[in-house]
Amino acid sequence: MRLLKSHPFLKLFNAYLIDHSQPSNINYLWNFGSLLGVCLGVQLVTGITLAMHYNPSVLEAFNSVEHIMRDVENGWLIRYLHSNTASAFFFLVYLHIGRGLYYGSYRAPRTMAWVIGTIILILMIGTGFLGYVLPYGQMSLWGATVITNLISAIPWIGQDIVEFVWGGFSVNNATLNRFFALHYLLPFILVALVLAHLIAVHESAGASNPLGVPSYYDRIPFAPYYLFKDLITIFIFFYVLSIFVFFMPNALGDSDNYIPANPMQTPAAIVPEWYLLPFYAILRSIPNKLLGVVAMLFAILIIMILPATDLGRTKGLQFRPLSKIAFYVFVTNFLILMQLGAKHVETPFIEFGQLSTALYFAYFLVITPLISIIENTLVDLNLKTNS
Known part of the structure; x- marks a missing residue:
């Protein structure tokens, strides 16, 4: 116990996850933060594993994904975990924001945490879009073409920026390489922003509470009560995620993305x-x-x-x-x-x-x-x- 309070790293762990006091009346709606942390961890582990087998080339990208699905040991499980956890990530983020809107989590003294959270959302959207392009199916190609073409709306320099992003005059090898590099890098920046978000919440007297009133006195340590309370929703999360991964892994995807990209054939509807x-x-x-x-x-x-x-x-x-x-x-x-x-x-x-x-x-x-x-x-x- 003394080591937890004296060691430089363990002291931070103890301050945030064990001794840090929280209002005694917060409910399960305050568990979304821990669930989002679990999602981020799953995405990092599965993403790094997938990157070991992925080939960012217009000729091989689609085949490398099929190789992961068919030939790599448990590759199908890793890919389905990655794709379905991405959906779970956004679903929980929207619930987290909704809870913040309802309970006024944007009000002082938590305004900085709210601003950092908004930046995290923007970065998540960018990372999710980049990841959607990487399998290089039909929807990946045309989704990338349509969304990146939006930059051309910028007066005078828009088209030049689009061609710089593409690395040419259309989506090509250079585009996939850049998108892959950014998709790999941005989650680590996301981790840094999440830590900043946690620090901002911690420094502003911790979590808010359902009554919306200051709670300086009626507080309890995070562990063990809230630690086990978080574990309950984490177990439920993995149970629901398992249903999607094992029984309906493609329910949230687009069937056109299981067709190799064809620049000569536009899909009937381009849907993100x-x-x-x-x-x-x-x-x-x-x-x-x-x-x-x-x-x-x-x-x-x-x-x-x-x-x-x-x-x-x-x-x-x-x-x-x-x-x-x-x-x-x-x-x-x-x-x-x-x-x-x-x-x-x-x-x-x-x-x-x-x-x-x-x-x-x-x-x-x-x-x-x-x-x-x-x-x-x-x-x-x-x-x-x-x-």
Whole structure:
């Protein structure tokens, strides 16, 4: 025990995972952080293993993935773990962000942790996109072509940047090599950002709590109670992940990506992975290419504006009924955008996409501050009436 508190490395481990005090009333919604850490660990181990057998060449990439699946000892298991954990990673991140939105985790003193978390989300999206290109199936090729072509919307220099990213005039060997190198490197940068995120949470008095009130006194050490509480959800996570890996490993993928890439044949519909569909729907809902790209990027960055636009006097939405309704409308709208992102660009999906996009941005810029002011006014009126 003395070693845990004196050794330079073990002292940090002890401070974060054993002795660090947490509010006594936090529930299972606070377990997403540990689950995301498990996902990151699985992705690192399986990704490094896959990289040992992958060949980033337009002629061999698809065949090397098939080689992993058929010839490498347990290669199929490693690849399915990697691809399905990527989906689980994003699913848990969206739940983690949703919990943060509901309980006001973006409010001071945790604003820095919220900003770092937003940067992590952007990096995850970039890493996920790069990984989707690597198998070099039909959807990989055309997804890479369409998404990288969005950069050409930048005035004057856009097309030059696209050709620099490609390493030529189309997606080719240089493109795959660059994407593979970045896909391998970015997760380690992600680890550094996750550590920064944890430090920011730790330095801001630890986790928030469901009541949204300061909890300086009613606190308990992280171990053993919260350690075992995390283990329960980790076991459930691996159970659900196993169902996908062993019984329906391709349920979340696109069948076109099991066809070798063909530059001469465009797929009927170019659809990204499910976790990118809401932002893809926002991109497609705006006719102007440049404005669409700006809106897509702003759709991610806009969550950083919440510390300024949430004017409510209480932290979180637990005691704010109007804000609760607005939050659930926002979540429903986000799921609608996810559905619209997979649809063809045609009536009525275009119009629905534009309405959903307007509602998405209005939640952060108009609805949240307006409802906050209304709720504050109602509280003041109630206090005056009671006094």
